[in-house]
Amino acid sequence: MAERPIEAMFRHKKLKEEDIAICECKYDANDPESACGERCLNVLTSTECTPGYCPCGDYCKNQRFQKSEYAKTKFFKTEGRGWGLIADESIKAGQFVIEYCGEVISSEEAQQRSQAYEAQGLKDAYIISLNANSYIDATRKGSLARFINHSCEPNCETRKWTILGEIRVGIFAKQDIYVGTELAYDYNFEWYGGANVRCLCGAPKCSKFLGAKSPAFLEHNHVWEEGDDRYTVEEIPLYDSAEDEPSLMVPKDKSSFRHEFLARGKNDSPVVIGGSAGSEPRLGSHVAVVEPLHSFSAGVANDIVKTEEIKFLAASKLNSSYDDIRPAIEEHERDSQDNVDISAAMTWIGASCSKLKADFDFHFSIVKNVVCPPPAQAPSSAAKYSEEADNETGMKYLTH
């Protein structure tokens, strides 16, 4: 066995000798920079070489986490987003910027701490996910990486690396970054903030909330689907990191339907479809006023209620199968590993298709029965059928 420096023996306590990944690199004495470059077997598997075992010895370039080879950065005060981190030297695309350091904790501990920090009034969240069961909390201990803000169009990204048998998270540049540019990554898969925070990244395709696509956010706010008004932003309590406002009113999407009111016919007044309640319906726009469900014929009402029930059932089946597949999806998204259990994936795909079909059937039943009823069906007394067709869709709407 090759002789190893003493400190190497102490450092990989968790790694058994037979588990140490040893590359086959041979460094060129005339070009020491070539040692363990991008073709190194360990680099290709996002694993750092183990000191004392790498054939390139001290020339090995693949020990950046272990040697804290960070880019030069400094923190600064942003407008509305607290502290941020900027590049203090130019950074190349793909370069390791800094490690996200902190306390490694379990998911139960992460949940407890996140609630406790919120109760203490801490507005900034520093817990990110490491894998399905562990999190890194940089609230009390961490590197400068804790100051990196979120952007929906970021110049950096997180990547997982295996260092001496342990997974660690690094921030890497996605593109060349000039000196003085703010560093940002997308919090989506790592976000473990308790409160819903309005995103102030300013990107044209901003998703409005920090971590809006993260498993934790979806779990707390349910599935936020296009056209599903149960989960519109108006209904999500949030605080604004800039002004700590308790609520935010976002203009409603005029083209989305409000099925629940229609299908259940909860009140007697006409129901507005596709406009904010109380707003003036406009003829020929994507706004229609219809009667509550109970004022339609029994056949029409039954058809809509039946398709809506199927829709809810399909949604709940999809949700429960998502719970089974979620750990695999998370793992896959983080580590790009193809370890998704095929039967769970098939169930999930099946449930997704059933839900799509149920959604379609429900929408179709509204269009068929309410928005465009067959000519034989006379409109009710409270509404008359407008002959004016929408230019874009050709659909006709009920109006006062």
Ligand SMILES: C[S@@+](CC[C@H](N)C(=O)[O-])C[C@H]1O[C@@H](n2cnc3c(N)ncnc32)[C@H](O)[C@@H]1O
């Ligand atoms: C990991 S910390 C980042 C550093 C933080 N700005 C500070 O002052 O310590 C994450 C917190 O920063 C704030 N933040 C980060 N990105 C943001 C963004 N795009 N919009 C609004 N607030 C943001 C949020 O309060 C979030 O909880």
